[in-house]
Amino acid sequence: MDIDTIGDWKRTDDCGSLRRDDIGREVVLIGWVNRRRDLGKLIFIDLRDRFGLTQIVFDKESDAISHERASILRNEWVIAVKGEVTPRVAGQENPDLPTGDIEVKVNELKILNETEVPPFQVNGKIDASENLRLKYRYLELRRPALFHNLVMRHKIALSIRNFLNTEGFLEVETPFLAKSTPEGARDYLVPSRINKGSFYALPQSPQLFKQLLMMAGFDRYFQIVRCFRDEDLRADRQPEFTQVDLELAFVDEDGIMDVVEGMMVDIFSKVLGYGVSRPFSRIEYNKALDLYGSDKPDLRFGMELVDVSDLVRSSTLKAFTKVIGEGGVVKAINVKKGASFSRKELDELSSMVTDTGAKGLFWAKLRPDGWQSTLNKFVPPDSRSALEERLGAVEGDLIIFVSDMANVAGEALGRLRIEIGRRLGLVKDGTYSFVWITRFPLLEYDEDEKRYVAVHHPFTAPLEEDIPLLGERPEAVRARSYDLVLNGEEIGGGSVRIYNIGLQDQIFRILGLGNEEAKEKFGFFLEALTYGAPPHGGIALGFDRLVAIMVGAESLRDVIAFPKTQRATCAVTDAPSPVGRDQLAELGLSVL
């Protein structure tokens, strides 16, 4: 095969831009062969680049040489053509293509590259296995769907930068070669050659650096920044991911939420043309668990959890009375028009409940002739009508009960709520519902480590009114923290920070961090607190997740150009990989 060089040809137009107005122009197009239709003396090719498709025509009658050469072209070859933009034969326009009114009649062809048979069809509708799509990512990226996601990602990032710039934020880069600190996720470590036996850690977030920038008087900082956490992956979790990291001085919760809400409204309007209404609703953490059994509730539909313990206390059902006697609860949801659920579906829901560790589920279908339920013989009629009234249940509805300790029952019903919402199609595509979840607990007791750990991070300020509780009941202290939840997914979390050295010391002590260790791990930070630290706070938003929701992707992999597999490997390059002995020796390392 003879391959041509491009010579002095210059591309005059991309493959998505030619229109009727261009008819008569002599153009040079370069791109990939998306599809060929060889009719014998006439060959059509859809030429593709990232901007679109343009049909080019090789006509034996008008240019026998190019036509002859074109007969060997195959999908995914790279070609350049010179030719004239002509109108398509009347009635042969293609309304599905923006360029469908015209075609380019070729009078000179250059073949710039040929190709092996690709491992999957770039132009096809069929999706190859994720395996192949990841390994040959550069081919997958030629396909419009994934490419579109990355364009959206770019647009969203651009909107964010523009918005924050207008609001007076400075983008500042912080180190990737950072210090390993206790608390939080497992670190990715980087060995130091110059200081053998010592390690950098890749940042889980720029948390301390951005607080130092506040102490430096930067006032408003942001960064769209890569973060690293060496934990197991999920569809919504990558080991390296991108945060929109913000920090502001001299603000409280309201000031921070205000900026973020403004930013979200701006992005959704500019990128999706979608109107988000402000202010976002706010629900305190405890209330969210009560009403939705989740700290990231999807508020696109209702179906709230209702405590009915008092109404069934006098029933004769042990599963209810025993749990209540032990301090548990009976909670219920009303599934509107749910009486049509089949026995099989209810069994599936029931097994979901047992999977979460809850003891099981009872249900009642509201039929015209009364309840269809095993509860009938245990719950007297007047209790039944009281339940119906509290749940707002009417004929055709389905009431689902779960009894257990409050947190277990809540979680179980919370999951049911989401699953039922999905099954009943209560969630419309293309709708977005934001909610702030506020006042998380500051600390929780870790049974494994036998100590308190920070729910958010150790620099989060406690609610002022709860500070007196720090000594006696640390777990009861609420934090000045907030998560931003979009469509039932956590897309960000932040807090007002501690800026007082005494309070920070106290928190470290409660976390079981001795003076020595605190000094060794966080000494630089504690010292910084003594040199005039301003009140400040901030938030980190999961950029990949935000993009995924906005483009409707199911996995973060679909909004990242070169993502990691679930085993945290790079399918393209095969990283991580062993390194030679020399390289290890230079670092003073050996492998166990």
Add this chain to the structure above:
RNA sequence: GGGGACGUAGUUCAGCUCUGGUUAGAACGCCGGCCUGUCACGCCGGAGGUCGCGGGUUCGAGUCCCGUCGUCCCCGCCA
């Protein structure tokens, strides 16, 4: 660390359980031929398989059993 699903032409899948049995099929792609208005072009012909890998049961294994590797989903974990 635990649970689950999947793995068969280049690709996507069927065949696999109940019931192991001649030559493992389809579509798309690929190769060759024909075709002047196609746009998922059409028509004719052809090539292409270590049934992920290893072991076991059996006269006989894509099919049953065990192990292993890979991809994905979930729990733990992810301040």
